[in-house]
Amino acid sequence: xxxxxxxxxxxxxxxxxxxxxxxxxxxxxxxxxxxxxxxxxxxxxxxxxxxxxxxxxxxxxxxxxxxxxxxxxxxxxxxxxxxxxxxxxxxxxxxxxxxxxxxxxxxxxxxxxxxxxxxxxxxxxxxxxxxxxxxxxxxxxxxxxxxxxxxxxxxxxxxxxxxxxxx
Amino acid sequence: xxxxxxxxxxxxxxxxxxxxxxxxxxxxxxxxxxxxxxxxxxxxxxxxxxxxxxxxxxxxxxxxxxxxxxxxxxxxxxxxxxxxxxxxxxxxxxxxxxxxxxxxxxxxxxxxxxxxxxxxxxxxxxxxxxxxxxxxxxxxxxxxxxxxxxxxxx
Numbered sequence: 471x472x473x474x475x476x477x478x479x480x481x482x483x484x485x486x487x488x489x490x491x492x493x494x495x496x497x498x499x500x501x502x503x504x505x506x507x508x509x510x511x512x513x514x515x516x517x518x519x520x521x522x523x524x525x526x527x528x529x530x531x532x533x534x535x536x537x538x539x540x541x542x543x544x545x546x547x548x549x550x551x552x553x554x555x556x557x558x559x560x561x562x563x564x565x566x567x568x569x570x571x572x573x574x575x576x577x578x579x580x581x582x583x584x585x586x587x588x589x590x591x592x593x594x595x596x597x598x599x600x601x602x603x604x605x606x607x608x609x610x611x612x613x614x615x616x617x618x619x620x621x622x623x624x625x626x627x628x629x630x631x632x633x634x635x636x637x
Numbered sequence: 638x639x640x641x642x643x644x645x646x647x648x649x650x651x652x653x654x655x656x657x658x659x660x661x662x663x664x665x666x667x668x669x670x671x672x673x674x675x676x677x678x679x680x681x682x683x684x685x686x687x688x689x690x691x692x693x694x695x696x697x698x699x700x701x702x703x704x705x706x707x708x709x710x711x712x713x714x715x716x717x718x719x720x721x722x723x724x725x726x727x728x729x730x731x732x733x734x735x736x737x738x739x740x741x742x743x744x745x746x747x748x749x750x751x752x753x754x755x756x757x758x759x760x761x762x763x764x765x766x767x768x769x770x771x772x773x774x775x776x777x778x779x780x781x782x783x784x785x786x787x788x789x790x791x
Contacts, residue, residue, distance in 0.1 A: 536769070551769060573647070573654055573694025592784050593695035594654055609654075 518620050518627035523556060525563070525621045532557040532579045532589075532600070535565070537628060554617050554628055555579055555589070559601070566602045567615035567631040577614070589614065602634065638697050639689060648697055657696040657783075658729045660720065660750075661685045662736035666706035674706065677737045677757040684755070685735055687772045688779060695787075697729075714744050721750055731786060751786060753779065 476484075521537040532555040541550040553576070554565045566589070568576045575593040582590040582597070588605070589598040597605040602614035615631035638644035638655065648655050661681045666674045681701070689698040702720060704713045717734075724732050732750030734741070737757035745752035755775065760768050 538765070549765065570694060573651055575694040576691045591694075592780060593692055 518618075518622075518629050520622075521554075521626045521628060523626040524624055525626050526624060528556055528558045528563060528626070530558050532566075534568075534579075535626065535628075552628075554631075556626065557600075563619055563621075563626070564601065565617035565619050565626075565628055567617060569615065569631075570596055570610060571604065571612040571614065572596050572610040638693060639686075640698060640700050645697075651694075652728050655695055655697060656728070656730040657692075657787075658699055658724050658732045658750075659685060659688065659696050660699045660724075660732065660734050661701040662717070662734050662738060662741060663701045663703045664706040664738050665703055670706070673757075676759050676761060680755075680757040680760055681735060681737055683760065683768065683772050684775055687776050688735075691776055691780060692783065696733075699724075702734075710740065710744070714747070717748070721748060725749065733783070733786075753782065 519537050519539045521535050523533075523535045535554045535556045536551050537554070538549050538551045540547055553568045555568055555577075556563065556565045558564070568578075568589075570577050570591040570593065572591065572594060575591050577589045577591045577596070577598065579589055580587055581592070582588065582595075585597055587600060589600075589602070591597070591610070594609045596608045596610040598610065598614055599605060602616065604610040604613050613634045616634050617631050618629040620627040620629070638648050663678050663681065664674060665678075678701075685698055689696060702717055704716065721732060734748070734750055734752045735755070736752070737755055739754065741752055742754050745754075758771060760771070763771070
């Protein structure tokens with residue numbers, strides 16, 4: 471036994487400080503967490519979505535890359551699958567949106583026999599060259615949108631498609 | 638274009654380019670066959686929505702034409718005939734009906750629009766990516782069918 475005995479008053483003040491401390495911490499911790507939450511969030515998610523496409527496997531021939539993400543539509547959350555046409559131009563990757571700039575159909579690569587190596591829209595026979603530029607005389611008036619991209623762990627990450635500046 | 642106000646507005650502004658209506662046909666049965674009925678509806682819903690994605694700028698996807706499976710064929714047919722005449726009266730030049738109900742094949746000649754019958758593939762056990770691949774391959778086949786039909790009337 472130690473010589474200094476704990477008095478009743480001391481014992482009570484220790485326990486009260488301890489318990490009070492826990493209660494204060496329990497109240498303050500969530501507040502702090504909420505306060506710093508936005509900081510943590512932007513760091514984690516980012517706006518780039520992972521695809522299953524390995525960067526090393528991209529060639530100069532456009533391939534279809536599907537990627538899925540969650541979209542909130544009013545109160546209904548659904549999984550949306552988007553597509554990109556991806557190819558390599560030299561050592562740069564080009565990821566084009568397949569949405570036709572005319573009325574929004576999906577364009578396909580190299581499906582029109584009369585005009586090989588072009589993007590072709592089956593709806594109104596719109597055509598784009600390989601770099602996404604609309605061909606004069608066909609319905610589309612703007613070039614195809616371009617996805618910004620990132621490379622991470624060897625896989626391709628795509629952002630939100632942006633309209634390309636007119637050449 | 639989907640049957641939502643924004644896209645219908647786009648349609649109204651671009652009528653000269655959008656000349657095709659797609660109408661899914663669903664039969665509804667209650668009781669023992671409820672599940673098959675739902676499975677067929679799921680398949681047709683997925684297929685038509687994917688088709689709409691491919692051909693957004695040329696088709697309007699109508700809300701499905703729904704009828705009771707044990708209603709008389711004649712009654713159901715007349716009803717669809719009404720739909721057809723109103724659709725053709727507006728500015729649509731082509732109508733496609735998409736269904737997995739075998740009964741429609743018999744009456745397909747009596748319709749002015751084209752009836753596309755596809756056997757329903759049960760999708761419930763599949764993962765999303767499998768569903769996507771299957772629906773995608775089906776849509777690819779429909780793609781040629783649609784473009785052929787459009788070429789005929791050029």
